[in-house]
Amino acid sequence: MRFMMLMIPKGYEQAAPGAMPDPQAVAAMMKYNEALQKAGVLLALDGLHPPSAGARVSFSGGKPKVTDGPFVEAKEVIGGYWMIQVKSREEAIEWASRCPASGNEVIEVRQVQEMSEFPPEIQQAAGTLH
């Protein structure tokens, strides 16, 4: 099963567009990423630019509306993610617990939905059924 570990750094919602992480934190994180890789569980990972450089597309009233970042109403934003393949929810949590994160950071662990979990009507809509 796959899990996404979503990194939520407090304060990132206000970070300037070119904000760069601290080199020491990066070095620790690289070691962590390497451990995930060596354990054969890491599928993908990415860090994201701050929301101040991003945009939100909302659909209220059925029409897309674009708002440029930063987003004043956002209390938490995602700073990056890891996609891992593990044996259980507990294993995903164990890996998240090993992250050298700092005091302002939170990792949210979420399981990825697999097509095979869906009932037939959803699979049909997705085009798995012939």
Add this chain to the structure above:
Amino acid sequence: MIVTDTHKAIDAVWRIESARVIAGLARMVRDIGVAEELAQDALVAALEHWPVEGVPRNPGAWLMASAKRRAIDLLRRNKLLERKHGEIGYQLEAEQMAAPDFETSVDEPVSDDLLRLIFAACHPVLSAEARVALTLRLLGGLTSAEIARAFLVSEPAIAQRIVRAKRTLREANVPFEVPRGADLTARLSSVLEVIYLVFNEGYSATAGEDWMRPALCEDALRLGRILAELVPQEPEVHGLVALMEIQASRSSARVGPLGQPILLLDQNRALWDQLLIRRGLAALQRSEEVSARPGPYALQAAIAACHARARAPEETNWERIAALYAELAQLMPSPVVELNRAVAIAMAFGPAAGLDLVDALASEPSLQNYHLLPSVRGDFLFKLGRFDEALVEFQRAASITRNSRERDLLLDRARACAQDS
């Protein structure tokens, strides 16, 4: 035992750490069976302590330290025992091994130990079945019960298989080491074979079966990815990983709602997992960077990659696939590879070219009861408008196959020949 959150957490830690712990201990005690027992004892200790004291900050180090203490106790006991018997050879050796090791940091030479453990578990002195069970148990962190469920075998049978395998390794005096030179190639291929066997067992699971079976694909991929990090200079390891990643990318697309297999060219490619395809292509590239002369796994991965790269079936580079099959046939000549080459050639250059090759295989004894031979030949004949001959081939194929869905499909094709002729 009550399954509490702590117990589940211990399970997770065990899954992550057990192979490293067993590997470290095996270096000290030079016996995989004993190493596993010591590691299990450490697990039992964790189950006693952690629910009360909480999970330690570095649970892996805790397990390793606890297991090492037990190992040293054991070595001391053996030493006393052997002194009594006047045998000091083994004891001296054990002492030399244990002493420096106790000092080394827990995560230092772990990768070497892991590699030694993999090579021991996949030692050719063991049967393929035994290698698979032992590898999943020692390196995959699976319990005997889980392995039994995955392989549709009883739990005592698996437990027995593992016990025997450990005994065989002990009796054969299999050294706990990484093979070198020419030996390495042969031993590595034994390891790769085990991993691919596990993968294929999971891949052949049908819909509705116990989820432990398809999960074997993930176990195999994990082992393959670990191995690729341990021996990055070995092209075939990356080749195997690439092959498995690309095959796994199709798992949502390859089975229909009633469990019927959907052939590659009929699959909905939008359901192919692009993340796994990307990983597969990257692994294939690593393999090609390490060696310009691809081995059997890298070649099979390259063939799989041709399909993965084609956005639609008609965009498939069949000429390249035919050439890759020709290379594969050189490395491991097999009538089945030759039959696949015939299909690729027919796709690339027309059914007449394919038919020549298939006709050459007609007398192949190993293919006499292989339904794909008449099925492929029937398809070529059908495309050439030789419907009467095609009909005979499809009927023959239908009479050989053991799969009822496939039989229906072949009989449908036979009927279509009768209509067209």
